[in-house]
Amino acid sequence: MPAARESLLDAAYTALARRPWAGVRMVDVAAVAGVSRQTLYNEFGSKDGLARALLRRxxxxxxxxxxxxxxxxxxxxxxxxxxxxxxxxxxxxxxxxxxxxxxxxxxxxxxxxxxxxxxxxxxxxxxxxxxxxxxxxxxxxxxxxxxxxxxxxxxxxxxxxxxxxxxxxxxxxxxxxxxxxxxxxxxxxxxxxxxxxxxxx
CATH class of the missing domain: 1.10.357 (Tetracycline Repressor; domain 2)
Known part of the structure; x- marks a missing residue:
């Protein structure tokens, strides 16, 4: 699922440019990336996991x-x-x-x-x-x-x-x-x- 992962990270980065991380919602990141919220959780586990992945990338x-x-x-x-x-x-x-x-x-x-x-x-x-x-x-x-x-x-x-x-x-x-x-x-x-x-x- 590398393509979905990159799309989700791109969506998270774009969301962060518009609002503080505390205001970034997982449901919005999934919607912008065009995947289900379950896919997002399967890939990153949690919002903290998404943050760690974004920083690592x-x-x-x-x-x-x-x-x-x-x-x-x-x-x-x-x-x-x-x-x-x-x-x-x-x-x-x-x-x-x-x-x-x-x-x-x-x-x-x-x-x-x-x-x-x-x-x-x-x-x-x-x-x-x-x-x-x-x-x-x-x-x-x-x-x-x-x-x-x-x-x-x-x-x-x-x-x-x-x-x-x-x-x-x-x-x-x-x-x-x-x-x-x-x-x-x-x-x-x-x-x-x-x-x-x-x-x-």
Whole structure:
């Protein structure tokens, strides 16, 4: 039932853009997705399960964007700058990604939670029920993915420099997420300077 699951998650995301999560009704989500309310409950178990699945999907979408930025055949500094640009854009455009990245949750959003024990027969829901990473865990995941994509055979000192550069790229991007720059300021330029400095260039 992957198509129905995606339609339900799309409907939930659209509903959240219009009203606080507390005002999102399961019956409305099912109706917009064109499925029965029973299908919705079979897939997610509860409204909390739907929230966990929605947060997991948006987090995974963000991480896939990180991987796309890293897969570009360019200089490492350019690829890390692309990760930073993606992070800033994804957080600007998606309130759930911004919350997962920063840990700042408003009452409009579903709160991140983990199911005590997932009894869902749906594998995707069991994964969602484990919850989303904390901001620190997500930063580590992005840094580690960047390291895996960029590291080449080299001396340990070079690997340490690259690790610092990877973490710096994400931290600088997060600073722009929390305190957006003015129109005249170019985040990409600062990101490149910071990364180059962290990498010892």
């Amino acid at each position: 948006e987090t995974d979408t963000y991480l896939r964007g990180v991987e796309r930025a890293l897969a570009q055949a360019r200089d490492p500094v350019d690829r890390l700058a692309a990760v930073s640009a993606w992070t800033i854009g994804a957080a600007r455009d998606n309130v759930l990604v911004r919350a997962v990245l920063t840990g700042f949750w408003t009452e409009r959003l579903p709160a991140p939670s983990r199911a005590a024990v997932s009894s869902s027969p749906v594998p995707a829901q069991r994964r969602a029920d484990a919850g989303v990473p904390t901001p620190a865990e997500l930063l580590t995941q992005v840094r580690d993915r960047a390291m895996a994509a960029l590291v080449e055979r080299g001396r340990p000192s070079e690997t340490e420099d690259l690790a610092r550069a990877c973490e710096s790229a994400v931290r600088v991007a997060l600073s722009y997420v929390v305190a957006p720059a003015g129109r005249e300021e170019d985040p990409a330029r600062l990101v490149r300077r910071v990364i180059a400095g962290a990498a010892g260039r």
